Amino acid sequence: MADTPIYQLVKDALRARIESGALVTGDMVPGEEQLAADFNCSRLTAHRALRELADEGLVVRKRRAGTQVAARGSGVLIRIPSVREEIEGRGVAYRYELLACRHAVPGAAISEALSVDAKGRHLNVVGRHWAGNRVFQHDTRWINLIQVPAALEADFSTVSANQWLLENVPSSSVDHEISALAADARAATALEVEPGTALLRIERVSHLGQNAITHAAMLHPGALFSLKSERR
Amino acid sequence: MADTPIYQLVKDALRARIESGALVTGDMVPGEEQLAADFNCSRLTAHRALRELADEGLVVRKRRAGTQVAARGSGVLIRIPSVREEIEGRGVAYRYELLACRHAVPGAAISEALSVDAKGRHLNVVGRHWAGNRVFQHDTRWINLIQVPAALEADFSTVSANQWLLENVPSSSVDHEISALAADARAATALEVEPGTALLRIERVSHLGQNAITHAAMLHPGALFSLKSERR
DNA sequence: GGGTCCAATTTGTAAAGACAAATGCCGTGG
DNA sequence: CCACGGCATTTGTCTTTACAAATTGGACCC
Structure with missing residues (x-):
């Protein structure tokens, strides 16, 4: 637990905010620079966290527009x-x-x-x-x-x-x-x-x-x- | 197509080898260093390709042991x-x-x-x-x-x-x-x-x-x- | 011959720097 | 007032460099 990768910590933190309802569909998620500052890590690490969340369908990312919480559950795996x-x-x-x-x-x-x-x-x-x-x-x-x-x-x-x-x-x-x-x-x-x-x-x-x-x-x-x- | 990311090219190439049967279950996949040399890219780029293939379940990676083609289809999404x-x-x-x-x-x-x-x-x-x-x-x-x-x-x-x-x-x-x-x-x-x-x-x-x-x-x-x- | 431990290999994570691509925003001009 | 275009912002990709972690294979010793 002392050894959790940083990008995983970032993912978990964001996932918690989404699943708890602190962030709801359409809300903006902090950008990569912001997360890098918040978690005291490089932009690449923040980027990986956001990219994987996007792969999992929790957020949607668009250049210039930023990252926002995705509309959930059009389908289920x-x-x-x-x-x-x-x-x-x-x-x-x-x-x-x-x-x-x-x-x-x-x-x-x-x-x-x-x-x-x-x-x-x-x-x-x-x-x-x-x-x-x-x-x-x-x-x-x-x-x-x-x-x-x-x-x-x-x-x-x-x-x-x-x-x-x-x-x-x-x-x-x-x-x-x-x-x-x-x-x-x-x-x-x-x-x-x-x-x-x-x-x-x-x-x-x-x-x-x-x-x-x-x-x-x-x-x-x-x-x-x-x-x-x-x-x- | 001129613009496909390199890591995607690597992924596609490896996926093709697996899906065509050129590489079958248990076969060793070239390591990150090798792929980096083959595709003339950095190790991180090769790493990303292999990591995503592993996320998708096509290959299994172990430190020191290398990467091999995964046993397929214990389940389906x-x-x-x-x-x-x-x-x-x-x-x-x-x-x-x-x-x-x-x-x-x-x-x-x-x-x-x-x-x-x-x-x-x-x-x-x-x-x-x-x-x-x-x-x-x-x-x-x-x-x-x-x-x-x-x-x-x-x-x-x-x-x-x-x-x-x-x-x-x-x-x-x-x-x-x-x-x-x-x-x-x-x-x-x-x-x-x-x-x-x-x-x-x-x-x-x-x-x-x-x-x-x-x-x-x-x-x-x-x-x-x-x-x-x-x-x- | 067999067991044990070290070291080399391979993957995993991370930082900083750099440039490309997309696009919303705003300012300018009609 | 509206349309168009450039600019700034944000994400996307890539390289180099560095170190950590895990595990296998072999060397070495008993």
């Missing part, structure tokens, strides 16, 4: 934990079960999401993640074999497709979509729940440059899928 | 848009409807989430957000009047509780929880959907220091609630 971490973090035994791994031609919806017109050349991997004796997640995945030929050599019975892809395939961007739906007969069987049970569905498409790499549809049985907001 | 932005972004008319605004004592579940033992002294605001002629979100909110006495003066028929709180009440942390559930009779009526329809539920608790400020339960009728991953 949330973290999707990895399935394994989530389950083991609850103190429940984790197990991955491979249900299918075969070449197949994706349906229209998946093809569109992957934006491939080339039919075929895809690997379809289906598995379940167990939390104790309950199905926690059902995972249907399509892997573009043109982009990821190495997937043919992978053994998805020992490693989940998700984990293998994370460790072996680079990606430049990932898109997610979260929705709720009622379980139809097939989903109910797969998740071992009653038909009509509410499910949480997460769809994930990952890209490398312009090309779609994988499409994943993950289903969670109704109950809790807890997402905690990011703290920065 | 996702953005929850504001309701109004989301609806208007779809080109649909947005409308907020206040259903109730009264003093009340929250039930056991809410009290626990708010971690208040003091019964009473809460304001309960219920409203609906419309997207065209369909209910997009039903919002049940509890406001701790001890922490936010100013809420008594607010006119929630013209401003949604969410918006008013964002603009007028500082907060130090916010927790979220997302889940799926089937609509019971009451929820079905409130959202104007069939009973049993799958709903997406977002629960939000905001704090100021140790004290809980508000509790919000937001229900979205089944269909799509689209969350896009954050791009950094």
Whole structure:
């Protein structure tokens, strides 16, 4: 504590003023020169504190106009934990079960999401993640074999497709979509729940440059899928 | 482009090597001195590039051990848009409807989430957000009047509780929880959907220091609630 | 051979100086 | 009175220099 960096002290002080309401949206924050004088540090140190606060979205900076407190919360950042971490973090035994791994031609919806017109050349991997004796997640995945030929050599019975892809395939961007739906007969069987049970569905498409790499549809049985907001 | 900062050029170059797979998890990234030489810049400039990449989670840095490519994707950041932005972004008319605004004592579940033992002294605001002629979100909110006495003066028929709180009440942390559930009779009526329809539920608790400020339960009728991953 | 300690390497923070870029403000001129 | 333009202010980036902190690798000793 004796050793906290100065820029961190400045950040904390300003953050406290903002979070306590001493400074509210639109208020001017002291400039770099002023902070340097107040905290008896160089302008660079004050600059770093303000820049990082701006990166975090707490303040908005404009040349000549100065720095002011940002309008808060047009949106919120949330973290999707990895399935394994989530389950083991609850103190429940984790197990991955491979249900299918075969070449197949994706349906229209998946093809569109992957934006491939080339039919075929895809690997379809289906598995379940167990939390104790309950199905926690059902995972249907399509892997573009043109982009990821190495997937043919992978053994998805020992490693989940998700984990293998994370460790072996680079990606430049990932898109997610979260929705709720009622379980139809097939989903109910797969998740071992009653038909009509509410499910949480997460769809994930990952890209490398312009090309779609994988499409994943993950289903969670109704109950809790807890997402905690990011703290920065 | 002639004017891109040097540290940004370094970042982009390294990011490209990582995202393309030229550098994979565990590989060593050139050190600060090396990068400074390669890009003909000062060590501080190289340092900033590496530090920001580390902030973004792409690399891990350790003194003496150097910098290496981080294991990717234990988690993903996702953005929850504001309701109004989301609806208007779809080109649909947005409308907020206040259903109730009264003093009340929250039930056991809410009290626990708010971690208040003091019964009473809460304001309960219920409203609906419309997207065209369909209910997009039903919002049940509890406001701790001890922490936010100013809420008594607010006119929630013209401003949604969410918006008013964002603009007028500082907060130090916010927790979220997302889940799926089937609509019971009451929820079905409130959202104007069939009973049993799958709903997406977002629960939000905001704090100021140790004290809980508000509790919000937001229900979205089944269909799509689209969350896009954050791009950094 | 193994354990322990030192030192070199690498990252982290900071200062002071310098210049560039953007832009609000004010003064001048029409 | 309004419009335009220059100036001063504020943020943004970069360099050089300096020292602190952490940790690994090897040297050295037992």
